[in-house]
Every structure is written in C-alpha cells, then in structure tokens.
Amino acid sequence: MTDPQIALLMLGLFIFMVFLGFPIAFTLMAMGIGFGYYAYFDASRMWRSYFRLDELASTWDSISLWIEGFFNNRIFDLFINQTYTVMSNEVLTAVPLFLFMGYIVERANIVDRLFSTLNLASKRIPGSMGVAALITCALFATATGIVGAVVTLMGLLALPAMLKARYDPSFASGIICAGGTLGILIPPSIMLIVYAAASGVSIVKLYAGALLPGFTLVGLYLVYIIGRSILQPSVAPRPTEEEVPDVPMGRLLFLVATSFFPLAFLILSVLGSILFGLATPTEAASIGALGGMLLAVGYRAMTWQRLRESVYLTVRTTAMVCWLFVGSYTFSSVFSYLGGEQIIAQFVTGLDLTPFQFLLLAQLIIFLLGWPLEWSEIIIIFVPIFLPLLAIFDIDPLFFGILVALNLQTSFLTPPMAMSAYYLKGIAPPEVRLTQIFTGVMPFLLMVFICMALMYAFPQIVYYLPDRFYGH
Incomplete structure (x- = not known):
C-alpha cells in the first residue's frame, strides 16, 4: 500500500472505532501514535x-x-x-473560564426567576409561555453554552408548566429542544472559540459574524411560535388568570430588573468587552466567571458544594476538549504527513465543483457527522480536513465557521440521533413520548435550514458587523 492509501485506512479505521464506542480522544491518540510510528x-x-x-x-x-x-x-x-x-494555546484559555461561568450561572437559581418573569411580561402575546421559554433558553444557552444542561434544566422547569397550561406536548418539547441548542451559535459561544483555535480565524471576528445569524435564527423561532399559536390556538391556549395572574406594572418592572437584567448585563458585558476591543476573550471570560460568582452570591445561591461541583465539571469538560485537541493534532499531523490531505484535495478538486456546490457538500457531510458525534469532535477532528480546501474554492474561513455553527444546531435536532430530544426525554413526564418530541423539533429544524439559506443568499448577514467594526 502507498502512504496516501494508508492514510485513508487510518481515517476509515478511526471512524469504525468511533462507531464501536471507543473513547474518541484516546482513539485519536492511539491511531496517531500507531500509524505515526510507521510514518516516521x-x-x-x-x-x-x-x-x-x-x-x-x-x-x-x-x-x-x-x-x-x-x-x-x-x-x-x-x-x-x-x-x-x-x-x-492562549485562545483555549478562555474555554475553562466560560465553562465555569456557565456552570455557576446554572446553579444560581436564575433560570426559574427568569422564566417566571418573562411568562408574566409576555402574557398578552400569542403563545406567551412558549415565547418566554424560548427567550429563557436563548439567554441561558448563551450564558452557559452547554446544550445538555439547558435542555435538562428547562425541561424540569418549563415543560411541566407548559403541559399544565394545556400546551401540545410536541409543540412545547420542540421549543425547549431548539432553544437549548442556541448557545452553540450565539456568542460567547465555546464552539466558536474551539473553531478559532482549530482554524486560526480571529475569535473577535467570529463573534461579530455570529451575532446577526444568531438573532436571525431566534427571530425565525419566535415567528414560528407566535404564528402557529395564532393559526392553531389549540397547541398554545391563552393562559387563564389563575395560571398567569396580572401583576401591577411596578411589580413587573421590579421582577424584570432583578431577574432578566442581571443575566443580560453579564452576557452583554462579556460580549461587549470582546467586540469593542476592551478585553481579550480570555480577560472577558475571567470577568464573566467573576460576574457569575457575584450573581450567585447576589441570589444567595452560592454554597461550597455548588462551587466545588462547578469547578469539578469545568475541569472535566476542559480536560475532554484539550485531550481531543492533542489527539486531533497528532492524528492530523500523521494523516497529512502520509499524504491523506493531498489525496482528499485531489479528489474534491477532481469533482469540478463550484464554490457553492462545495459548501453544500461540506455542510451535508457535517450534517451527517452530527448524528453520531458531538460538536466538539466534529470541529476538532473533521473541520480541519475541510480548511485546506477553502483556499482552493476561495471561501472565507469566517463564513464557513458561522455556517458550521449554524449547521451544528441540526445535529442536536435531527432524528434518530437528536441528542437534545434524548436529554429532554430523560427528564420529561412519562406521558411525553419520544416520537412526540421528534415531531416537535422538525419545524425548528426547518427554521435552521431557512436561516442557512438566508446566509447563502445574503452573506452580509455574516459580514456586516465584522466589516463595520474591524474592516473584514
């Protein structure tokens, strides 16, 4: 066998081992060292x-x-x-700090206050409880970036309330599953930090480029929730006075000031300091971690047990990401040395694709990879295979990264491997069937595809803020 053929064998054997259930980071390292011993x-x-x-x-x-x-x-x-x-790697230093901020916020009892307040504030809007659940999911997902934590916590908090308010189980489940994945895309996204480390693209420009697509996706979700609630009132009945009582405006403003604004201010402070050049992502993440602790203290939710759990979970998740990087770097170095990247580049260029067709092919592959793999594994292992091809097709790595972040929403929402649905099913009431959850996420999956189509048709959705602030 030639070296390029051995490289392809190496890649195929790795994918086979992943499907057998071997730990991905250590499989990467074992493959890299094993085949590297032959290569070197x-x-x-x-x-x-x-x-x-x-x-x-x-x-x-x-x-x-x-x-x-x-x-x-x-x-x-x-x-x-x-x-x-x-x-x-200085970029990766921000990962444990943002993770710590997320785990602290998750344990600060902020989400239940936030959902209750938004539910009161949006009472007059069709599908008000669904709107409140989505906005809560979006804020919480943005603050934590941890899909499983957001879906699980919101499933425990919002799903029983929505079912009690006679919401259709599929409709309610779809809102929580879709809202829980928004932290992958909306800054300060940990996924974008990992992509920046893998691709060399400026994390500041990635954050700026992801803002409008993130808001566009949230807007599409809200349009669907409100529109369906108007056209099909039975899926989201208007709340009764007993379910959502009227409160005086002064009381409502106080609730908003004590539940919505602290978390929103923390997120905007972290993000604004990065985008306006006041702090590096690592410095901003440090501010966010400190702010999360202060929020927990302010809400009287900071205990030694919660602090210890947050530190432990942060260390565990950071170690996973870093070992994935070590394994991926070793694997990709050997793969490239054996000529694997070259043979893939020759194959792709031989297909005589246009840049648009290449983007569609790449996004289809990432979409399919999202079924068996987590986003971290896709970004660290497989996206670097596509990066050398971007220059051939004159595609901006910034645009490609935002497309990937948007595409990865689908990996949590697409049956039969929709992890967001499984997270929710694990804590949902027994009467909520998995098939109902799958049915509920499908319209939101369509919204993701519509958002991707809008980005293809109007690339300025991605480029406007980077061009405006940084001269992209």
Whole structure:
C-alpha cells in the first residue's frame, strides 16, 4: 500500500472505532501514535541502538538500550510537542473560564426567576409561555453554552408548566429542544472559540459574524411560535388568570430588573468587552466567571458544594476538549504527513465543483457527522480536513465557521440521533413520548435550514458587523 492509501485506512479505521464506542480522544491518540510510528520510522536510528547491544555486559543495560531503540521515533517527539502546543494555546484559555461561568450561572437559581418573569411580561402575546421559554433558553444557552444542561434544566422547569397550561406536548418539547441548542451559535459561544483555535480565524471576528445569524435564527423561532399559536390556538391556549395572574406594572418592572437584567448585563458585558476591543476573550471570560460568582452570591445561591461541583465539571469538560485537541493534532499531523490531505484535495478538486456546490457538500457531510458525534469532535477532528480546501474554492474561513455553527444546531435536532430530544426525554413526564418530541423539533429544524439559506443568499448577514467594526 502507498502512504496516501494508508492514510485513508487510518481515517476509515478511526471512524469504525468511533462507531464501536471507543473513547474518541484516546482513539485519536492511539491511531496517531500507531500509524505515526510507521510514518516516521527511521531504521537507521533504531538499528544504531541495537548494534550497540553486543558491547554491553549487563542484561539490564541491554534491555534499557533496546527500549531506547524502540522509542527512538519522531512520533513521540511530535506527540509531546502537540501536547505542549495545546497547553500553551492562549485562545483555549478562555474555554475553562466560560465553562465555569456557565456552570455557576446554572446553579444560581436564575433560570426559574427568569422564566417566571418573562411568562408574566409576555402574557398578552400569542403563545406567551412558549415565547418566554424560548427567550429563557436563548439567554441561558448563551450564558452557559452547554446544550445538555439547558435542555435538562428547562425541561424540569418549563415543560411541566407548559403541559399544565394545556400546551401540545410536541409543540412545547420542540421549543425547549431548539432553544437549548442556541448557545452553540450565539456568542460567547465555546464552539466558536474551539473553531478559532482549530482554524486560526480571529475569535473577535467570529463573534461579530455570529451575532446577526444568531438573532436571525431566534427571530425565525419566535415567528414560528407566535404564528402557529395564532393559526392553531389549540397547541398554545391563552393562559387563564389563575395560571398567569396580572401583576401591577411596578411589580413587573421590579421582577424584570432583578431577574432578566442581571443575566443580560453579564452576557452583554462579556460580549461587549470582546467586540469593542476592551478585553481579550480570555480577560472577558475571567470577568464573566467573576460576574457569575457575584450573581450567585447576589441570589444567595452560592454554597461550597455548588462551587466545588462547578469547578469539578469545568475541569472535566476542559480536560475532554484539550485531550481531543492533542489527539486531533497528532492524528492530523500523521494523516497529512502520509499524504491523506493531498489525496482528499485531489479528489474534491477532481469533482469540478463550484464554490457553492462545495459548501453544500461540506455542510451535508457535517450534517451527517452530527448524528453520531458531538460538536466538539466534529470541529476538532473533521473541520480541519475541510480548511485546506477553502483556499482552493476561495471561501472565507469566517463564513464557513458561522455556517458550521449554524449547521451544528441540526445535529442536536435531527432524528434518530437528536441528542437534545434524548436529554429532554430523560427528564420529561412519562406521558411525553419520544416520537412526540421528534415531531416537535422538525419545524425548528426547518427554521435552521431557512436561516442557512438566508446566509447563502445574503452573506452580509455574516459580514456586516465584522466589516463595520474591524474592516473584514
């Protein structure tokens, strides 16, 4: 076999091992080191060590020299260097800080106050409880960026209230599942930080480029919720006075000031400091982590147990992301050295695709990868395969990254592997069937595709803010 064929075997074997359920980070490292030993094998370096065995009288010295000869391969140097590269990556430093902010906010009892207040404030709007649930999901998802946490918490909080208010189970489930994934796209998104580290695109420009697409998607979701509530009132009946009582305007303003504005101010402060150049993403994430702790203290929700849980979850998730990067960097370096990227580039260019057709093909592949894989694995492992091809088709990595972030919404919403639906089913009342949840997410999946079509048709949705502020 030629080296490029071995590279393709390496990629195919990795995908096979993932489907068998092996841990992805360690599978990447094992594949990278195993195939890298072959790729970087230098017989002269190894046998120089072996030829010295006859000169040694000590058996222990002979064994030590044999071990030295076995490890005399550049793949081990590469693995150590890639690990150090990940540890010293300044962009990735923001990941644990944003994660810590999210876990602290999640445990600060903010979400129940926020949902209750928005439910009161939107009482006169058709589908008011659905609107309140979506906006709460959007704010909470933006603050945490953790899909499972948002869907689970909102499923425990909002779903029983919506079912009690006679909402259609499919409609209510779809709102929570779709709203819970918005943190992947809307800044300060952890996914965009990981993409920036993998692609070298400015995280500041990525955040600016993702704002309008994120708001567009939220707007499409709201249009669907309100429009369907008007056209089909039975799926979202208007609340009765007992379910959502009228409150004086002064009381309502106080509730908004104490529940909505603190979290919104924290998010806007972090995001604004990044976009206006007042702080680097790492510095802004530090401010966000401190602000999250202050919010928890202000809401009298900060306890030693919650702080310890937040630190533990932050360390665990950060370690997962960093080991994925180490494995991916090692794997991709060996894959490229064997000629894998070159053979893929030759195959794609041989298809004679237009840039638009290439974008559609790439997004279709990412859409399909979203069924068995998490977004972190797709961004760290597979997106770098596409990045060298972008220059061939004259596609901006910034635009491609926002498209990927939008596309990854679908990975949590597309049956049969819609993880958002499974998160919700795990805590939903027994009468809510999984098929009902799948039915509920399908219209929101259509909204994602409409948003992607709008980005294709009007690229200024992505480029307006980067051009306006940074001269993209």
